[in-house]
Amino acid sequence: MTRAATAPLLLQLQSSDSVSSQVASLRTLKNELIGHDQRKETYITAGIIPALGQVLSARRPGRDTAAESNRAGLSQVSLYHNSDDSEACLQAILIVGSLAQGGPTFLAPIFASDILPTLLAILSSPDCPSSFLPPILRVLNTIADRLPLQSQDQWPRDTRLADLVFAGEHISALRRIVAQDYASSRNQACIELVAALIGKLCTEEIHKTALAESGVLDALAVKVASFVVAQGFVLPGAEDHLQEPGALGEFPPPAPTSARLAPILRAVTVIIEQSKWRAEHFLSSPGIMTVFPKQVPGFAPSDIKRGPWGAAYLSGSAVPRSTGANPVDTLLPSVPLAHGKSSPNSANFPPLGNSGSQRRHSHSFPTPFSLAETPTPEEEESSIVPWLLCILRSEGGMVRLMAARLVTVLFRLGLAKKQRVPMFSYLLVPILLRMLEKDFELPDEHDPCDDGLITPTQRLKEETPAVLANLVMDDQDLQKHAVDGNALKRLSQLLKETYNPVPESLRPMWYAEGDVPARDPESMSADCRLGPPGYSPTLCHVMRYRESILKALAALVPFKDEYRKAVCENGVVPYIIDSLKPRPSDAPADAASMPKNLAADGNPTPTILAACGAARMLTRSVSVLRTSLIDAGVAQPLFVLIKHHDLEIQIAATAAICNLALDFSPMKEAIISADIIPILCEHARSSNTKLRIESLWALKHVVYNTANDIKMKVIEALTPLWIRQIISQDQVSALARRGMEDETDQSSGIAMGRANSFGEQVDILNPMEDSGEPAEDFKMNDSMPSSKMSLDMFLPDARRRRQLVWNGTLEQSTQSRQDDIAVQEQTFDLLRNIICGPGAAEMIDYLLKEIGQDELLDALANNLRPRTIQLPHRREPSSRSLHVPSEILSSVSALIIHIAAGLPRHRQLLVTHSDLLHSLTNYFNHSNRDVRINCVWVVINLVYEEDSSDRDGCRERASQLKALGITDRLASLEDDSDLDVKERTKTAVHLLNSLV
Known part of the structure; x- marks a missing residue:
């Protein structure tokens, strides 16, 4: 041509x-x-x-x-x-x-x-x-x-x-297409193409929210219900609930046998991922509620009485009858119950660490705050969970994987019962591991939504490890079953194979002599100018596969040192280190310079993030850190990544460096000698809150038991003014004010009284009942003839849409406030570690001088001070007390402990402050054991007699503490449920009695 x-x-x-x-x-x-x-x-x-x-x-x-x-x-x-x-x-x-x-x-x-x-x-x-x-x-x-x-x-x-x-003017067209029936092959193709498009493009929160609020999620839910009807899984008695509010009015027509469920499940999953509120919106959609109505406990006929006015009421002894097991559950096999101490549900083995400042997720890759930590009560589990498990057992291929992905997302969001863990262990984990077998192949079937770039088997295998990672994350039982199923060895081998050279299928265009098209950028318009050749589909598949495998390895090893050692024994540490290396440049200029998948070719950003997560998990092990990771040279690539231009990479690399900076780490000196501290200080002052938190966490480890001159350099780099601003912020009142602003902004009367992000009940707004009357802006015609479904049914009704918007706003606000609290917590912890170890007295004096004696002590006292807030919308003026986050209480009290461990004049500063110890007395009976024991330690350090020269000072401080009522506070802790608190209380009481 x-x-x-x-x-x-x-x-x-x-x-x-x-x-x-x-x-x-x-x-x-x-x-x-x-x-x-x-x-x-x-x-x-x-x-x-x-x-x-x-x-x-x-x-x-x-x-x-x-x-x-x-x-x-x-x-x-x-x-x-x-x-x-x-x-x-x-x-x-x-x-x-x-x-x-x-x-x-x-x-x-x-x-x-x-x-x-x-x-x-x-x-x-x-x-x-x-x-x-x-x-x-x-x-x-x-x-x-x-x-x-x-x-x-x-x-x-x-x-x-x-x-x-996903723009507003086009998203309604997507809803219209998905909402149509499977009446013809063309309709079916269009529905599946829209679902596939959502599964490929919907990665941003703004787009996921738009699809939920516009009704596309509800329309997809009806399609899921169509498959439930076609497969005969509709709950017995569901026909009696068709006319109830929230139902469709009739069962959706069954999906034809040629219809494909996989793209529908994928689209639903990508929309609800990482948001409990969108997931609940899906589970409460009319389509799901029609085929899986909630089972309401009934009452015996003898318990229902009739009054003389004709109204029904319940007798005083009425007890609701149990609805029994979910009918769909009867179709699943029975599995052994979980047992052993490894269960993360045990109070003695919490999945996220003990408590206090050491509490930290083991997530090895970025996970938004929306992941739920508190499971929903068992009776609220939707029947879609056991239905998805049935699909897992009866279907194959991509349908099976998408069912596994969706049920995993629901489980991670707390919308599946914790008692499902044994079933996941015996049903789901083996299925996912089987998909990773070398000989696993999908049958050749025509897929109208297939991109044709890689085979269906390759697509399934590249997604399977990520599903496994999300399933086993933070659950030791599931991790054990996966490791027992040889997951570590299999994933290690797969990671090595991703570094096999990729045979390049792309070749430069051939042209006859004198026939090369002109490509002068100056002379061509943008719509006539070809773009870069990009990467081959095979290479991109390998990169995504590598990323997914790294996530799975990281998710399997956060708690068990033996698992981390097994990863090292499988010889994959060098490959993880190679995965930390970024590409030297952007897309190649031509096909001849295409990367061949060698270690020198580097990795794209998503793969680097996953590798940082894997490195971070491995650095939790002292033995691994001192042997395999040092030999592989883990520090140098991380030192390069912390300076990377991409913000997400900086955050991930800093999180990994946190463990390298621990006191037992042989790489702590390397961090100091490589001049990483100034970079960490610069990042600690970043406008990005996540980067600030990770940088402060790393600095906290670096300064512990370090020479005083390095500690002073950290204070100088952060600047005393910045430290003063952070520790002086009133996070509790700010949270309350933000809550009231959110309430004012909402058109509905939904209460802002709920458990906050740090697990304490902070009812910062007055409870208000929903009036039941939708606001003017949300009014619409909700009535539908029961004999016909129309497109309007797939637009969420006013109440559900309002709830979705409000919950999403609250989620963002809570996340932002939690991050602010974490920044302040880590700053207090940094100051605590600065005044630890040899030369502590010198550093206390330095802090009091640089930050200001009054400013520092006032900041500590203000963070302990009880607060109240005026409640709006009340006929009578009233106020409500607010609780200080336990993280802040623990960090502030720990800093006071170390100041009290200084010289006698430092202890005297604490007791002579007008509010500090008086405010601390409010927390001797705090629900958090770390806070209680810190309060006792403050008393011990204040009255501990190091030598005879301080005996008079100790007596004076003991008298002041007794005047504050400390003796009574300690008496209440003598029978504390925590043994450590009880023993330390005995010491404090003995010291006080010997002095007073």
């Missing part, structure tokens, strides 16, 4: 005087381009994209096309229903899809044109012909498949297409 032959075809298309000739030109172009990338490249540079844009824009809804087409008076509706116009538009759509099939190099000119907005406008038009829907959706899916190939270094992901598809 030569450039000389190209011009007449394009000229013929651009100069067509009739629609029929235009159609003929488009058909010829389509036949010329399909399967010929060299011709596509030539036509792109010759200007085919602007020509196609003109063809599509002439039929774009809302445009006056009469003048352009020389057919005056022709309406938009007639354009769509005219056979030639429809055919011209359809042929142009097919050509765009063919160009996109060529790979990432052709995406740049498509994005530079207005073709995608035009296609979405046609798709969203109410009178869009149904024949247009499949080809437009296939074009969008083709582009979504090839976007990741453009640059594997992009993080966050390229959202250009998602921003267009």
Whole structure:
């Protein structure tokens, strides 16, 4: 194909005087381009994209096309229903899809044109012909498949297409398509293509929220219900609840046997992931509630009485009868009950550490705050959980994996019973491990949503380790079953295999002599300029597979040292270190310079983040840290990554460095000598809260038992002014004020009284009942004839939508406030470690001088001071007391302990302060044992007599403590449930009695 032959075809298309000739030109172009990338490249540079844009824009809804087409008076509706116009538009759509099939190099000119907005406008038009829907959706899916190939270094992901598809004016079209019945093969294809598009593009919170609020999630729920109906899993008696509020009014029609469940489950999963509120919105949707209504405990007929006025009431001895096991559960096999001390549900073995400042998630990759830590009561579990387990046992392939992914997400969000752990161990874990077997292959089946870039088996295998990682995270029972199933050895082998050289399938374009297309960027417009060739699909698959494997390895080893040693014995530590190396440059300039998957080629950002998580988990082991990780050189790549331009990589690398800075770590000196401390101090003052927390955590470890000159340099780098600002912030009152602002902003009367992020009940707003009357802005027609479902049913009703929006806002606000509390907590811990060890007295004096004696002590006292807040919306003026977070109480009291361990004059400063010890007396009976024992230690250090010269001072301080009522406070702790608190109390009482 030569450039000389190209011009007449394009000229013929651009100069067509009739629609029929235009159609003929488009058909010829389509036949010329399909399967010929060299011709596509030539036509792109010759200007085919602007020509196609003109063809599509002439039929774009809302445009006056009469003048352009020389057919005056022709309406938009007639354009769509005219056979030639429809055919011209359809042929142009097919050509765009063919160009996109060529790979990432052709995406740049498509994005530079207005073709995608035009296609979405046609798709969203109410009178869009149904024949247009499949080809437009296939074009969008083709582009979504090839976007990741453009640059594997992009993080966050390229959202250009998602921003267009999930825009407000187009998202209703997605809902309309998903909401239609499986009445024809075309409808079925469109539904599955939309679901596949959501599964590929929906990665941002803003898009997930938009899909939930617009009704797309509810429409997907009805499709799930259609499969439940088709498979015969509808709960017995569900027909009696069809007319209840929140139900559809009738069962959805059963899904045909040819319909595919996997894309529907994937779309639901990506929307609800990492948000308990969106998950609850899905479980309460009309489709799910119709087939899986809540089982309400009933009463015996003898317990129901009738009053003389005719109203029914319950007798005083009425007790609700148990509904028994979920009917779907009876279809599942029985499994052994969990036993042994490894259960994370045991109070003696909490999954996230003991308490206090050492409490930290073992998540090895970024996990938003929305993951629930408190399980929902058993009776609230939806029947969709056992149904998904049944799908796991009866189906195969991608359906099985997507069912596993969805049930895992529900479990992680606290929406599945903790008693499911044994069933997950014996049913789900073996299935996931089987998918990782070398000989596992999926049967060859036609998948209309398949991208054609990698095989279905490769797609399944690259996603399976991430599902396993999410399942076993923070659960020692599940980790044990996975390790017993040989997961560590299998994953280690797979990680090694991801470093096998990738045979490159891409080759440079061949051209006859003198036939190379002109590519002068100065002379070509953006829609005629080819983009970079990008990466091969195989290489991108390997990178995603490596990322997924690293996540699984990290999720399996956070608690057991023997598991970490097993990882090292399998010889994968060097591969983990290699995975920490970033790519030396962005996308290659041509196919000849394509990376061959060697260690020197580096890794994209997502893989580096997963590798940082794996390194962080391995550094928890002292023996591993002193042997395998030192030998592999884990420190140097992390020291490079902490300076990386990507913020997420900086955060992940800093989190891994935290463990390298521990006092027992042989790499602590390397951190100091590599001049990492100034970088950590700079990051501690970053505007990004996550980076601040991790940097302060690392600095806290670095300064412990370090020379005083290094501690002083840390204070100088952070600056006393910054430290003073952080420790002086009143987080409790700020939380309360933010809560009242959130309440004022909400149109509903939902109370802000709930457990806060640190596990204490802080009822900072007055409880208010929902009036039951939706606000004016949310009113809509909710009534539906029971005999027919319409599109309006898939738009969430006013109450559910309002609840979803409010919960999402609260979640963000709570996360932000929790992060602020964590920054202050780590700052206090940093100051505590600065005044630990040799030379502590010198550092106490230094802190009092630099930060200010009064400023430091006042900050400590203010953080201990009880607070109240005026409650709004009350007829009578009233106030409510607020609780100080236990994290802050523990950190502040620990700092006071170490000041009291200094010289006698330091102890005298504490007792002479007007409010400090008086405020501390409020917490001797605190529910947190760390707070209680810290209070006792303060007393011990204040009255401990180091030598005879301080005896008079000790007596004076003991008298002052007795005057504050400390003796009575200690008496209440003599029978404390915690043995350590009880023993330390005996010591404190003995010291006081000997002095007073």
